[in-house]
Amino acid sequence: MIQTGGTGRIGETAGFALAKxxxxxxxxxxxxxxxxxLHAGQEMVLRELWEEDGLKGGELAAxxxxxxxxxxxxxxxxxxxxxxxxxxxxxxxxxFRVCLTAKGRDLRRPVEDLWQRVEERAFEGMSEEEKHGLKxxxxxxxxxxxxx
Amino acid sequence: MIQTGGTGRIGETAGFALAKxxxxxxxxxxxxxxxxxLHAGQEMVLRELWEEDGLKGGELAAxxxxxxxxxxxxxxxxxxxxxxxxxxxxxxxxxFRVCLTAKGRDLRRPVEDLWQRVEERAFEGMSEEEKHGLKxxxxxxxxxxxxx
DNA sequence: TACAATTAGTTAGCTGGCTAAATAAATACG
DNA sequence: CGTATTTATTTAGCCAGCTAACTAATTGTA
Numbered sequence: 037m038i039q040t041g042g043t044g045r046i047g048e049t050a051g052f053a054l055a056k057x058x059x060x061x062x063x064x065x066x067x068x069x070x071x072x073x074l075h076a077g078q079e080m081v082l083r084e085l086w087e088e089d090g091l092k093g094g095e096l097a098a099x100x101x102x103x104x105x106x107x108x109x110x111x112x113x114x115x116x117x118x119x120x121x122x123x124x125x126x127x128x129x130x131x132f133r134v135c136l137t138a139k140g141r142d143l144r145r146p147v148e149d150l151w152q153r154v155e156e157r158a159f160e161g162m163s164e165e166e167k168h169g170l171k172x173x174x175x176x177x178x179x180x181x182x183x184x
Numbered sequence: 185m186i187q188t189g190g191t192g193r194i195g196e197t198a199g200f201a202l203a204k205x206x207x208x209x210x211x212x213x214x215x216x217x218x219x220x221x222l223h224a225g226q227e228m229v230l231r232e233l234w235e236e237d238g239l240k241g242g243e244l245a246a247x248x249x250x251x252x253x254x255x256x257x258x259x260x261x262x263x264x265x266x267x268x269x270x271x272x273x274x275x276x277x278x279x280f281r282v283c284l285t286a287k288g289r290d291l292r293r294p295v296e297d298l299w300q301r302v303e304e305r306a307f308e309g310m311s312e313e314e315k316h317g318l319k320x321x322x323x324x325x326x327x328x329x330x331x332x
Numbered sequence: 333t334a335c336a337a338t339t340a341g342t343t344a345g346c347t348g349g350c351t352a353a354a355t356a357a358a359t360a361c362g
Numbered sequence: 363c364g365t366a367t368t369t370a371t372t373t374a375g376c377c378a379g380c381t382a383a384c385t386a387a388t389t390g391t392a
Contacts, residue, residue, distance in 0.1 A: 045296045046231050049303045050315050051209055053322035058206030059249065059349095060329035061199055066350085075350090077378050083194050094340060101207065106379055108342055113377080130340045130387045148193045155197045158325050166321060167198050173318045174201035177306050181208035207379095214380085223380090225348050242370060254349055256372055261347080278357045278370045338389070347380075353373085360367070 054177070061158055068150040072143060073117070079147050081110055082136070085120065086144050090133045092125065101182070119143065202325070209306055216298040220291060221265070227295050229258055230284070233268065234292050238281045240273065249330070267291065 046052055066076035074082075084091060084099050091099070097107040111134060114120050119140035125131040159167050194200055214224035222230075232239060232247050239247070245255040259282060262268050267288035273279040307315050 046227070046299050047235075049299060050319040050322070051213070051299065051303050051306055053319045053326070054202075054206055054209055054306075056249075057322040057325040057329075058202055060326045061202055062349095064329050065199070075377055079194070087195075092340085101204075102378090103380060104341065105343080105381085110378075112342095128340080128388075130385095132341085151194045151197060151199065154329075155199045158199055158202075158329050160328050162321065162324065170318065170321045171198040171201045173310065173314060174198070174205040176310065177205040178201070178208045180308050181205075181212050181302075181306050210379095223347055240370085250348090251350060252371065253351080253373080258348075260372095276358075276370080278355095280371085334392090336389100336391080338387105340387080341385085343384075344382090345380100346382105348378090350377080351375090353375105355372075356370085358367100358369075360365100362363100362365085 054174075061154065064154045064157070065151060068154060069147070072146050072150070074143070074147070078110060078114060079151070081107070081114060082119065082140060082143060082147065085134060085136050085140065089136050092131050092133060093122075094131070096134060114140070202322075209302065212302045212305070213299060216302060217295070220294050220298070222291070222295070226258060226262060227299070229255070229262060230267065230288060230291060230295065233282060233284050233288065237284050240279050240281060241270075242279070244282060262288070 062076050065079070069076060069079055080100055081096065084096055093107055093111065094104060096111075097104045100107065111120065111122060115122060117139075118137055120134055120136050122132040123135055125133055159170075162170070210224050213227070217224060217227055228248055229244065232244055241255055241259065242252060244259075245252045248255065259268065259270060263270060265287075266285055268282055268284050270280040271283055273281055307318075310318070
């Protein structure tokens with residue numbers, strides 16, 4: 037049994053449960069990612085590029101809902117790892133296109149697989165209905181908060 | 185409308201929805217916390233102490249499910265802010281007790297209030313049943329993952 | 333055309349999180 | 363009793379995230 041947070045107001049909120057569940061999830065994903073040489077969060081950058089290669093830095097930041105400086109340094113590290121490269125945009129000299137290398141593309145399967153393994157463990161014992169309902173509610177939370 | 189992540193496998197998982205919802209939630213809480221001079225995560229330390237003052241550093245790390253070095257530096261900063269103090273444990277010279285100052289205790293209300301405001305916005309439009317069900321599922325996710 | 337305003341990225345510096353390694357005290361044990 | 367082991371905390375250094383401030387290129391406009 038896990039304590040849900042005592043008697044205080046914060047510990048009783050759904051937001052608290054959300055934060056703790058997410059922390060555990062990120063921890064599990066992070067541990068698995070370490071086995072392929074990645075840090076938690078970096079797989080999100082790769083995921084966007086697997087979906088659409090050649091994004092501009094700013095587009096990447098917007099899709100990740102992260103600030104430009106964050107993306108800037110992450111790209112530097114991923115580039116140093118040989119997973120992607122920045123190519124100057126011929127149409128705009130202050131932009132660049134982020135392009136996956138073969139090495140970066142090859143990580144797709146292993147990363148999707150490990151994410152899937154965590155998924156199975158995280159939601160073990162839940163029906164498809166429960167899981168689907170949970171997902172829907174989480175999307176609503178995100179919508180509610182990203183407004184303002 | 186918010187994109188849920190395209191066609192890739194990761195974007196379709198409940199874990200992905202969890203991560204994105206949590207990111208939005210942490211962002212909202214963090215913005216509100218900034219108004220009382222705190223950073224996201226620090227309120228969790230205070231919360232534990234509001235529940236039980238005088239915890240040892242290691243106990244705090246365990247309850248937060250965080251590593252000792254993380255707690256060590258956070259305590260240093262919170263102490264520098266005058267929110268708490270470390271008192272050496274007379275029964276064990278290598279331990280200490282973390283004790284709130286009046287300033288630290290006074291933050292309870294404002295922090296609980298702002299957390300509550302985010303709670304209302306985050307789960308706006310959800311019935312109590314949905315919210316309660318969501319909370320229960322999130323606790324189960326946490327239990328599933330904190331096992332191994 | 334020349335200059336102002338906007339836009340794209342980067343750098344610096346802060347925070348929460350982590351691991352590995354060092355310090356120091358308590359405990360176990362021969 | 364003295365040494366070895368375990369335990370509590372800190373330090374160093376890495377990464378993701380942030381804001382503020384800077385650079386450089388594009389665009390708007392007088």
